[in-house]
Amino acid sequence: MSPAHARDPRGSDSVRSQRIAGILRDEILAGDLTPGTWLRQDELAARLGASRIPVREALRILESEGLTESFPNRGARVPVLSLEDVNTYYRMRERLEPLTLTESLSRLTDQHLARLERIQDEIENQSDINRFLLLDRDFHMTSYSACPSGHLLAMTERLWNSTQHYRRAFMVLADPDRATIVNAEHRLILDAVRRRDPEDCERYLTGHIRRTRVELTAHPELFVDSDDASGRPGLLSGRAGFRRGG
Amino acid sequence: MSPAHARDPRGSDSVRSQRIAGILRDEILAGDLTPGTWLRQDELAARLGASRIPVREALRILESEGLTESFPNRGARVPVLSLEDVNTYYRMRERLEPLTLTESLSRLTDQHLARLERIQDEIENQSDINRFLLLDRDFHMTSYSACPSGHLLAMTERLWNSTQHYRRAFMVLADPDRATIVNAEHRLILDAVRRRDPEDCERYLTGHIRRTRVELTAHPELFVDSDDASGRPGLLSGRAGFRRGG
DNA sequence: TGCCACAGGATTGGATCCAATAACAAGACT
DNA sequence: AGTCTTGTTATTGGATCCAATCCTGTGGCA
Structure with missing residues (x-):
């Protein structure tokens, strides 16, 4: 039989966090997630069908690849480059x-x-x-x-x-x-x-x-107009207008 | 008062995972943790007085700095370089x-x-x-x-x-x-x-x-004799002789 | 009117418990 | 006797719950 390790000897994406990282990596490189977009753990967990733990791991993996950056107690986003x-x-x-x-x-x-x-x-x-x-x-x-x-x-x-x-x-x-x-x-x-x-x-x-x-x-x-290149969520960046949807 | 953010405006090491990453970073750079050493989450959590979650985060942070490498379902270790x-x-x-x-x-x-x-x-x-x-x-x-x-x-x-x-x-x-x-x-x-x-x-x-x-x-x-540069824990690497201590 | 304190909601960080996987050892079959 | 199988244990991966922090809006005060 050899259920899993035959198809995936490295075990790389049989792990949920790696799968999630792969999906997000593709979305960022494809341009679906643009610089400045905040990556909310809850949202991603819901969208990708997992809990927030593997999402957090995935965000760290992506950070090590330079595809995201994260700020303590503030979250992760796609880096805005000057x-x-x-x-x-x-x-x-x-x-x-x-x-x-x-x-x-x-x-x-x-x-x-x-x-x-x-x-x-x-x-x-x-x-x-x-x-x-x-x-x-x-x-x-x-x-x-x-x-x-x-x-x-x-x-x-x-x-x-x-x-x-x-x-x-x-x-x-x-x-x-x-x-x-x-x-x-x-x-x-x-x-x-x-x-x-x-x-x-x-x-x-x-x-x-x-x-x-x-x-x-x-x-x-x-490039950005140099007004909101800071690391703070700010008012209009990201998913503004989405919170309190009703 | 301003309890925490006055001493640490960036909030960088008021976060447990960052503190743990800092400790491990120092230990690796100081030579206390040598290449090939496996970093067990349980052991680190106990030694540093935290749960395994911030330890996992810390290991990812260190990985992004090139100080550790991790293998799915196998753990993290200090990289062995040829x-x-x-x-x-x-x-x-x-x-x-x-x-x-x-x-x-x-x-x-x-x-x-x-x-x-x-x-x-x-x-x-x-x-x-x-x-x-x-x-x-x-x-x-x-x-x-x-x-x-x-x-x-x-x-x-x-x-x-x-x-x-x-x-x-x-x-x-x-x-x-x-x-x-x-x-x-x-x-x-x-x-x-x-x-x-x-x-x-x-x-x-x-x-x-x-x-x-x-x-x-x-x-x-x-450098290593090229016999155990693989990513597997193996028999003698790491804390051999420690398990089943009595 | 402008600034500071404070409360409420939203979001991330951490702890505990459970599931999945891998390393290891002993036993069965050829 | 050797190899494959199977069971046990140690370790990592993931889910849920709770705590801490941050953002924002409101109200009080000069």
């Missing part, structure tokens, strides 16, 4: 991800290369924003996937997750022919990977991230 | 910390500079290992302390915390005149900071971390 925050995250990416890529580089198989090519082909042959976000992430993560260090990979993923929302917000108002540049950069990275050239990998990946940062942070309107 | 893990952490530090320093650089005050000088003076005038570990950490953290990005600072601290135990283990068998090199490096960093020279700051800090990495990873005996 322009400076995102700028810093991107500078961190510029430094770290070239390392992730070069660590992965020598271990990438031909299957990986084929997959990278396939992903980039699809990126160039469609125009849906959400699809692009998924494919772009997939492109880079695939190039990192042979990195032997789980710590470095986790850190890289964390930096991606933390800035995901602002990437999406940026896409909706981006210059249409921006895609041309992105594709050129991706092609250069792909070529450097194929040649197993760590130096060029670093060069083009750093440039790719840096140019994105410069473009992204040229749009201050993507 | 030589490759530590090597990777140091490579991450080589990339990230120069950024932390240059971000901090222009905002460092004369008080900061005086403090750095004082710390380095004390480093050169004592020989206790644990004292050195504290002072060395304090030296670098002080140089980072004006960094405006809390995210970058937290990441930097996390990398330090994760490798703390192996730094200590290294110190006990380090070449005595190693201190000469460390002091020279610190003096060069300090001078570059005083001159507000970001380029030299990066150069000497990167070199400092890199040389330490090379020296540290030249001692494989500091």
Whole structure:
């Protein structure tokens, strides 16, 4: 029979808190839960069919991934990032991800290369924003996937997750022919990977991230008006108008 | 009166789980809890005078800081790092910390500079290992302390915390005149900071971390024999011989 | 009118109890 | 004798209840 551990050897999402964390992670990355949204334990417990205990655990798990932040006696919310925050995250990416890529580089198989090519082909042959976000992430993560260090990979993923929302917000108002540049950069990275050239990998990946940062942070309107970036629930943030519904 | 929030405006350790996390954090960083040690919720709850709930929260908090790792249905332990893990952490530090320093650089005050000088003076005038570990950490953290990005600072601290135990283990068998090199490096960093020279700051800090990495990873005996690096409690790890005590 | 004290409701934090899972040991079958 | 099965115990995961804290609105007072 082997009831559970055969289907799930890691036991990772047979635990309720992990399942809940997974659901919330998807909702945050998909943009359903936007920065500033307060995550009420009661509400989540009711919505996801569990008690508040696994919800609390899930919020801690997400916090360790940078997807939520919590304040004592006040609750958890999706972090609101300032322009400076995102700028810093991107500078961190510029430094770290070239390392992730070069660590992965020598271990990438031909299957990986084929997959990278396939992903980039699809990126160039469609125009849906959400699809692009998924494919772009997939492109880079695939190039990192042979990195032997789980710590470095986790850190890289964390930096991606933390800035995901602002990437999406940026896409909706981006210059249409921006895609041309992105594709050129991706092609250069792909070529450097194929040649197993760590130096060029670093060069083009750093440039790719840096140019994105410069473009992204040229749009201050993507970020909060700096009036309610504090950690307090406040009057109008979150689910205002919902309490005392009658 | 103002009973609690006057002493603790952030409310950070008026919460039991935060207090417990703080105690455990200190014990791990001080070396009382070594890598591989399993952290049993019952035991910690009894020892720290609380129920298991805040202990669970504390373990999650520490996990988000890289100080513990937990396995579903199996518990939490202080992570056991391989030589490759530590090597990777140091490579991450080589990339990230120069950024932390240059971000901090222009905002460092004369008080900061005086403090750095004082710390380095004390480093050169004592020989206790644990004292050195504290002072060395304090030296670098002080140089980072004006960094405006809390995210970058937290990441930097996390990398330090994760490798703390192996730094200590290294110190006990380090070449005595190693201190000469460390002091020279610190003096060069300090001078570059005083001159507000970001380029030299990066150069000497990167070199400092890199040389330490090379020296540290030249001692494989500091790391596990690769026989019990798995995540399972096993027979002899942890509190073996304690169960069924009579 | 403006500010401070105070009470009510909402939300999170913690304790206790129970269920589920995993490690371990002894026994049955081949 | 060895391996698989099964039962026991220790440990973690989850639910419910209660306490502590915070937000908000109201009323008193200068």
